[in-house]
Amino acid sequence: MHRLAPFLLLALAAGCGEGAPASAPGHGLVLLESPDPLPRGVEERDRRLNFWDFGHVPDGDTVLHVFQLRNEDPGAVTIKRVTPGCGCTVAALRAVLADGSSVAGEAIGSKSGKLLVVPAGALLEIEVKMATRDLVTKNADKLVTITVETDSPNGYYLSLEVHIFVEKAFNVVPAAIALGRIPENGGARGKLDIVQAPGFDQRVVELGPLPEGVTAHLDSEERFGRIVWTLEAGFEPPLARGPKSATLRVETADAQGEPGRELEIQVSGQVVEDLTADPERLVFAAPRGESQTGSVEFRSLLAGQRLRVTGVELPEDQRAWLSATATPLEPDDAGTSLRWKIELTTHLPLPEGALLAGQLVVLLDDPQHPSAEVPYVVHLR
Helix, strand or coil: CCCCHHHHHHHHHHHCCCCCCCCCCCCEEECCCCCCCCCCCCCCCCCCCEEEEEEEEEEEEEEEEEEEEEECCCCEEEEEEEEEECCCEEEEEECCCCCCCEEEEECCCCCCCEEECCCCCCCEEEEEEEEHCCCCCCCCEEEEEEEEECCCCCCCEEEEEEEEEEECCEEEECEEEEEEEEEEECCCCEEEEEEECCCCCCCCECCCCCCCCCEEEEEEECCCCEEEEEEEECCCCCCCCEEEEEEEEEEEEEECCEECCCEEEEEEEEECCCCCECCCCEEEEEEECCEEEEEEEECCCCCCCCCCCCEEECCHHHCCEEEEEEEECCCCCCCEEEEEEEEEEEEECCCCCCCEEEEEEEEEECCCEEEEEEEEEEEEE
């Protein structure tokens, strides 16, 4: 054994050469205990300083917590990247200097690779904000991890965790009333159901004041042993063309009658002309060597309105190359139909140029709607 000792000493000496890593001085970014009070639903403070429990939070609230870390390295530490584990989590950075002033870091979405420089002895504050409205998980535990990358040799990566339980007393199905296309002289209404979530004692009480031009009705019934509230709402004509939206507020209360959080229900749609074509433009390609036909379906968005088309007019300068017809798809004895097929046909020889475009004028036997326009484009090839 005595003969092996020199060789062991030589091997140990070789391992301590220039290539061996040396321990870095300091302790890196050190987490500090949070002074914040415990949130609702959290009975005792977790021993892990990198963990924060938001507890039970009503749906619609926004919660915030600030993790504090002291830079105990001998030099400045750069925060290179912050990666939240959920799109519902927003993190902001700032350094609090010895004189009490603060320096804000860049947005965590920045690609600069240098979000914030924290001087030695300064505090790093990582502000974590969660908007519960954007959180998909409701009435269940949600754990989100936030990874922080630094250039400190005493800790290149930090991992922070937050827990939240978002309380949603009602499930709204569908989430909003989307009316789609709304005829300007017909208006539109839609429905949704409001169902009490298991484990909650809240009840729907009544509708709040309605926005101007909105009509709504709230009813309830028992389904499979549970109360379901049905909200029917929409817009009353006449309406101006363009996008239309409104927010309805539904008041709630608990079993003791104490007011709860209001439900906000969105109602939206696009107000258009009463008469429409599907598709909205007649578009097709026509070869120069043969006749070609394209078509659209023409109808009214007003419920139950039957139309009588008396003719279809073309721009005068294109009548030599195009002709149009209208055919009822569900005709009655009076010659009216809920739907009409409008066809556009090319005739040879076609003119020079890449396309023919214009408006078809659909003539109607209707005093309220004597005519309607359908745009067309024929690509010549």
